[in-house]
Amino acid sequence: MLTIGEVARRAGVATSTVRFYERRGLLTADARRSGQRRYHDESLRRLVFIGMLQDAGLSLDDIAGVLGATHVADWKAIARRRLGVLDAEITRLQRARDYLEGALLCRYDHPATECRIMGQEIDRRLATADVHPT
Amino acid sequence: MLTIGEVARRAGVATSTVRFYERRGLLTADARRSGQRRYHDESLRRLVFIGMLQDAGLSLDDIAGVLGATHVADWKAIARRRLGVLDAEITRLQRARDYLEGALLCRYDHPATECRIMGQEIDRRLATADVHPT
């Protein structure tokens, strides 16, 4: 049985994080010794698993859903939804990346607002602004 | 001269956002009429420009740096730094994406923690955990 300090260290998180997850219902201590939490290896694996899902960008609420799923279809729905968001995000970042790289091509010594490349993009956005009225 | 409502609408942000940017020193009203802010087209362009930089993932502090730069080298340094972070982020998301897609290949009707693919990854992470002690 691992203490909270051990389980946190082996999973690579802070002890405060483990307690926070318990508050959020993601993890429960398997026992108490004089009030102190003790964990099975099983819980350590669960903690690592939470970290994996976080790396994939799932929110703690989503993770709770995955952990609480009794059937594969339940958590796969969450994963698929995230996959879609992830794809959109990657595309967006890719565009931002290419745009920034283009901006670096600006020559001459002037502030950013006077850069020709940026100026054109500003005009483009202003022109299409009325297409998406708030 | 545009009112705050107009400038916000044309830039596609809320009026509260425009005031917030003013507090942060990103934007200044060009005039006041009976206490109300008025803006030149120049400021509208500046507001749009802020949105562009936000799309590229720059923080408001970074954006203040770009706007305050008098020489091209100053803002390019910020852009280059963000470009590096962006590349790392894209790579990370790509890996997460591929991982999630792999997880969807799990067969049979069981909870996520019992999935063989996930279980292997958990073991891998636990095994290498000691390499990065906290």
Next chain:
DNA sequence: TTGACACTTGAACCGCGGTTCAAGTCAAGT
């Protein structure tokens, strides 16, 4: 003149994922 509506301010609040703090308990070693 009345009503509708946009504007003004500072302060408090939001979600997210935790961290930090104070004040205390408990077990082990010397």
Next chain:
DNA sequence: ACTTGACTTGAACCGCGGTTCAAGTGTCAA
């Protein structure tokens, strides 16, 4: 007996990028 160090709790706080609120002022048309 005393120290050391890890643990306990609830509550408050963090950064970020704003939003919302209350209470008031200004503008414009009928």
